[in-house]
Amino acid sequence: MARPVRFNIHPIQADAKDNISLVDMPEGYGGDGFFTAKLSDVVGLARKNSIWPMPFATSCCGIEFMATMASHYDLARFGAERLGFSPRQCDLLMVMGTIAKKMGPVVKQVYLQMAEPRWVMAVGACASSGGIFDTYSVLQGIDQVVPVDVYVPGCPPRPEAILDGFMRIQDLVGQESIRRRTSPQYKALLESYGIQ
Numbered sequence: 001m002a003r004p005v006r007f008n009i010h011p012i013q014a015d016a017k018d019n020i021s022l023v024d025m026p027e028g029y030g031g032d033g034f035f036t037a038k039l040s041d042v043v044g045l046a047r048k049n050s051i052w053p054m055p056f057a058t059s060c061c062g063i064e065f066m067a068t069m070a071s072h073y074d075l076a077r078f079g080a081e082r083l084g085f086s087p088r089q090c091d092l093l094m095v096m097g098t099i100a101k102k103m104g105p106v107v108k109q110v111y112l113q114m115a116e117p118r119w120v121m122a123v124g125a126c127a128s129s130g131g132i133f134d135t136y137s138v139l140q141g142i143d144q145v146v147p148v149d150v151y152v153p154g155c156p157p158r159p160e161a162i163l164d165g166f167m168r169i170q171d172l173v174g175q176e177s178i179r180r181r182t183s184p185q186y187k188a189l190l191e192s193y194g195i196q
């Protein structure tokens with residue numbers, strides 16, 4: 001006799017009503033049939049919940065990222081299930097792994113091909129600081145070639161740490177003024193990297 005197939009040996013009764021959480025509304029003023037809020041807050045709310053990551057994985061940290069995308073950790077819960085392998089459609093560059101100095105210009109080129117607004121996350125010790133590879137051939141942190149918004153420590157960081165870094169990125173995205181990218185400070189930051 002065939003044994004019954006059980007797909008989940010610990011079934012949990014899901015209650016969709018309790019398990020679906022809604023995003024917080026931006027601060028504003030509302031009444032019957034209307035709501036006002038800052039444009040930056042509304043744009044930030046949309047952007048932070050629809051980030052398209054561009055994975056740039058060169059070594060072991062990339063494996064942790066695969067786990068982060070898989071069903072157990074499921075980055076898609078944050079509105080970021082659409083990974084892009086074309087920089088032109090992505091707004092979050094996630095650099096994971098050891099970056100050799102020869103690879104530095106490639107990271108920068110990928111960054112340049114991304115449209116504004118764009119953010120960068122250095123995942124793991126190697127991308128953040130060169131990690132254990134204090135050698136002539138390894139870039140001692142990707143912030144030597146592109147500006148970095150969030151650093152995730154660890155060698156490798158666990159998927160929880162990557163998710164935490166992603167949520168820090170979401171905080172930055174949600175709070176960013178829509179005028180920041182045209183500000184003199186941002187232009188000066190890019191110019192310090194030789195980016196016009």
Ligand code: SF4
Nearest residue numbers: 060061125126155156
């Ligand atoms: S930080 Fe550690 S795990 Fe990540 S790429 Fe470097 S050596 Fe590998």
